[in-house]
Amino acid sequence: MTRLSLLSLVIILNVxxxxxxxxxxxxxxxxxxxxxxxxxxxxxxxxxxxxxxTQLVIxxxxxxxxxxxxxxxxxxxxxxxxxxxxxxxxxxxxxxxILVSQFGDKYRVREPIIDFRWQLLPGKKIVAGFECKMAxxxxxxxxxxxxxSEKLPVLFGPNTYTGLPGTILETDHYRKENVYRTTALKVExxxxxxxxxxxxxxxxxxxxxKIIANKRSDNGVIRVVRW
Numbered sequence: 001m002t003r004l005s006l007l008s009l010v011i012i013l014n015v016x017x018x019x020x021x022x023x024x025x026x027x028x029x030x031x032x033x034x035x036x037x038x039x040x041x042x043x044x045x046x047x048x049x050x051x052x053x054t055q056l057v058i059x060x061x062x063x064x065x066x067x068x069x070x071x072x073x074x075x076x077x078x079x080x081x082x083x084x085x086x087x088x089x090x091x092x093x094x095x096x097x098i099l100v101s102q103f104g105d106k107y108r109v110r111e112p113i114i115d116f117r118w119q120l121l122p123g124k125k126i127v128a129g130f131e132c133k134m135a136x137x138x139x140x141x142x143x144x145x146x147x148x149s150e151k152l153p154v155l156f157g158p159n160t161y162t163g164l165p166g167t168i169l170e171t172d173h174y175r176k177e178n179v180y181r182t183t184a185l186k187v188e189x190x191x192x193x194x195x196x197x198x199x200x201x202x203x204x205x206x207x208x209x210k211i212i213a214n215k216r217s218d219n220g221v222i223r224v225v226r227w
Contacts, residue, residue, distance in 0.1 A: 089197070
């Protein structure tokens with residue numbers, strides 16, 4: 001590669017990076033689970049569960065993921081995302097490489113962004129009108145397949161999923177006989193302001209697992225996982 005072509009490539013990458021950093025998106029997802037096998041291990045038709053509507057808001061180097069509707073119940077996050085406490089939310093700051101999750105009765109976990117160790121897969125699919133490439137990983141004993149669009153900002157995704165060369169628009173999370181799917185319905189070129197969540201008692205992920213175990217455990221065995 002000549003010096004001139006190398007310089008041109010660097011300029012293109014810098015411009016693309018700045019362009020993505022300035023773009024703002026709100027992506028609406030639908031979340032549901034279904035069974036892929038019956039109790040004997042035979043494949044069965046999908047059995048749809050209650051659907052939950054969520055949104056991923058991308059604004060510069062930050063993203064905020066929250067529930068919009070749980071069934072028919074609307075949830076109001078506020079005009080500045082992250083300013084008010086809202087359980088089951090995830091905030092990501094790429095430049096600072098942090099993930100902040102809010103849980104339960106005003107608890108907050110702040111930690112480095114998770115490394116999912118993605119493996120890129122062949123094949124493509126269309127999600128919410130965007131051509132997506134695919135990737136795979138195993139995490140906490142489960143299997144995860146993600147579809148991501150390189151036409152959208154890199155590294156962002158729903159829940160705590162990050163780290164791919166585009167925004168994740170769909171995930172299939174396999175756990176035993178169940179599949180938990182998060183799939184994008186629409187992508188809008190707009191976004192509310194985002195700030196890092198500060199409300200809630202700051203604890204570690206291990207502390208949160210103990211809190212949940214104390215609340216739920218009825219036989220001394222419980223598995224607490226991320227989504």
